[in-house]
Amino acid sequence: MPVSGRSASRRPGRRWTRPRPDPACCVVDDAALRGGIFLAERCVARAARPGFTCLYTALTWVNPRAGHTSGLTTLRINASMRGTETCFLVSIMTVARFRSVLRQLHRWIALALTPVFVLVILSGAVLALKPVLTAAPAASVSVSAETVAEALIKIDPRGRATGVIVSPDASTLRVTSKNPVGPSGQYALSTGELTASQPGPDVFAVVLDLHKNLLLGLGIVVEIAAYAMTVLIVMGLLLGLPRLRNTLAGWHLGIGWLALPLVLLAPLTGALMALHIGGPELPRVQGGPPVALAAAITRVAEQGDGAAVLSARRFRGGSALVFTAGPDGQVVRMVQPDGSVNRLSGGPGLVHELHEGTWGGAWSAGISFVGALALAGLTGTGAWGWWRRRRQQTAGSTDIGATTLVAFGSQTGTAARLAEATAQALRRAGEKVACASLEALQPAALAGYEQTLMIVSTTGEGELPDPARRFMQQLPAADLAGSRFSMLALGDRRYANFCGGGEQLRGALLGQGACELAPIERADGEPGSAWRDWLGRVATLLGRRLEAVEAPAADQVLSLTLVERQRLDDPAVAGLTETWQLSFAPSDPTTEFRPGDLLLIAPTPEAAPRCYSIGSSSRVGDSLIRLTVSLHRWRDAAGQTRVGAASGYLCHDLPEGAQIRASLRAHPQFNPPEDVGRPLILVAAGAGIAPFPGFLSEREASLKAGPSWLFFGNRQRAGDFFYRDALVRWQDKGVLTRLDTAFSRDADDGAYIDRRLIAQGAELYRWLAEDRGVLYMCGRSATLGQSVEAALLGIIQTHGQVSADDAEGMLQGWKQDGTLQVDVFG
Ligand SMILES: Cc1cc2nc3c(=O)[nH]c(=O)nc-3n(C[C@H](O)[C@H](O)[C@H](O)COP(=O)(O)O)c2cc1C
Known part of the structure; x- marks a missing residue:
């Protein structure tokens, strides 16, 4: 199914429909469906009785908005006996939903x-x-029940005490009362006088009460x-x-x-x-006015076995328990309010002993x-x-109390770095600043700040960067009267539409009633000096004096030699996109680069450069910068086959051994996570796999690396399963924990990568939401970007059990806190 078709069917609100007849048209969570049918079969087995014929149909309801099953399987059982047919409808929770x-x-x-x-x-x-820390409670000197009872009558004539313990040397009684007017403390057994030394708090009694x-x-x-x-x-x-x-x-x-x-x-x-x-067998408690402990001990004394009293305490329903030590060990007696005495047998019972x-x-x-x-x-x-998950979800929300918002729209990270530097410089000057990607903002958010400083780059042919597009689409509905902004547009005059993205956004903001705090600044190529000028002007208008500000590191110009070009697709298989791996040796062998960093290459000095993702890492000793480049081929209006200038140059024209100049752009947002223990999920379609061999080689070199999971989609397993041998090797070594592929033109597959994500939704959600995983997605924006995001929304909704709006919020949160990293190209 064309992915765009599904995204076009997205409508607000929740609506459940039956699956459409063509199974290829609905994306069903296979695992959930299997679970549902399994339960359905058990249910039918139970419904079946001799003489009944049972037929069942499992109808799994599909949510078209999210493209996944609702988790409820509705089962129709037609049971017929002697010609009478009855139909039951049973709804069963699928396993995924149940979990x-x-x-x-x-x-x-x-x-x-x-x-x-x-x-x-x-x-x-x-x-x-x-039991380990305290001595055994058994008295070393025995004292008769009569003696204890006599002393207790003196100490507690009104019978308010709730517990009494005889000291091991039988010289004192420790008396406790829950009632504040009752006696409490350590008393001499012989006189019943409160001894000079007050007993310290009984720590274990307090802990027991806790x-x-x-x-x-x-x-x-x-x-x-x-x-x-x-x-x-x-x-x-x-x-x-x-x-x-x-x-x-x-x-x-x-x-x-x-x-x-x-x-x-x-x-x-x-x-x-x-x-x-599992406790001791207790006699039935009679209830009544509580028996005084002295009276309870006296009743035990009257039993006449001469046992020594260890302790006594109030018990349920007005009764009391008296603990004595006799020749057969400890004996517990329960004295009821009417004076009757029951000897409790069998000790505290196994359950108590196991618990204690x-x-x-x-x-x-x-x-x-x-x-x-x-x-x-x-x-x-x-x-x-x-x-921690909660903090991740809320991280990146705009700073509370900020008066200035720095908002950026960045394709390859430059505008993002400049925005962060802008926010820091202004904060140091005393301004309260929030900084956020336009991706995480809605136009109405601008009204919450006194001014918004926009830094927006241009990509493609004069287009806005992907993360700024949704903001732009929402602008026509926003009333921005009273909002102030200033635009720093990043661009390059070698492209036909200089600073087109920033200009477009500026026009739209003005159109919605916003006014400019300072005029637009356009940066051509390296933006450092334009940024400094613009920031200085804006700071003056805000009444702030800036300290010396330093622009973030600029692109690094490299001299490179093409040492190898290898075809990745099989030329014998028709209908595939010609794709190559190119390996360049930098003239400076100390050049540092990481997977996800970008190499900007122009076929001629005056031509506009194109950007390629690096798939190797100097951190693990790679001396070659490796790129994966697909040949851009199309037919013009006259029906002539044309190839892209930059891709044609790299895939065909540039001879091995040739030297070129290119710019290396750090792209830290898309580098592998510094915390190598974090589970890694890599999602790629076609040449979008470019950075991921580098990710896996960094993981291979680390002893503490967490699990990694690659989802790769292309056309035909036999023809364009890029880097298959290396991936299998990484799988064998345990570097790549899981590999899921989708080949859209294979007769036995026919799926796109979003289908695989949905099928693995429960596990994927666990990796991301529970195991602090991080998902990197790389591929064409028009296909992979939209379909993967739609799949992720469905997964969050289903497996996180949240509403569509909350799922959207969570996805945005993931983008802000780095859980979801997107590098898509047009
Ligand atoms: C593939 C590509 C397309 C570009 N298209 C344009 C363009 O049409 N007009 C323009 O002025 N600059 C264009 N640029 C230049 C970028 O806007 C400029 O390099 C900017 O600093 C990049 O900022 P970013 O890293 O935040 O996206 C393009 C750059 C690339 C890599």
């Missing part, structure tokens, strides 16, 4: 409860160490957190297998999977405890502690990853 919903739930539940998780997990880690009630009696919130944590871990398992990568998402998944028993232990046992499953790490002594405590650390790691990597 997407699951991911959203996982994210938002986890984020909502992160503060609670942090408190509960950290306090749990401290409590896990309690762990169980968040110190605020919010036990219910902790219970919910335990259920939620268990559910989140299960959801996480459903979301994907671990991919061991040194990224936050990689660590998150890795911890979740590899430490699964450990991370599941505490929340699961906590949830079971909250549900009273007390089932196997010090090393089980250690396991609980490691489990708590793993849970902390899961929470930390999850929350940090979310925060």
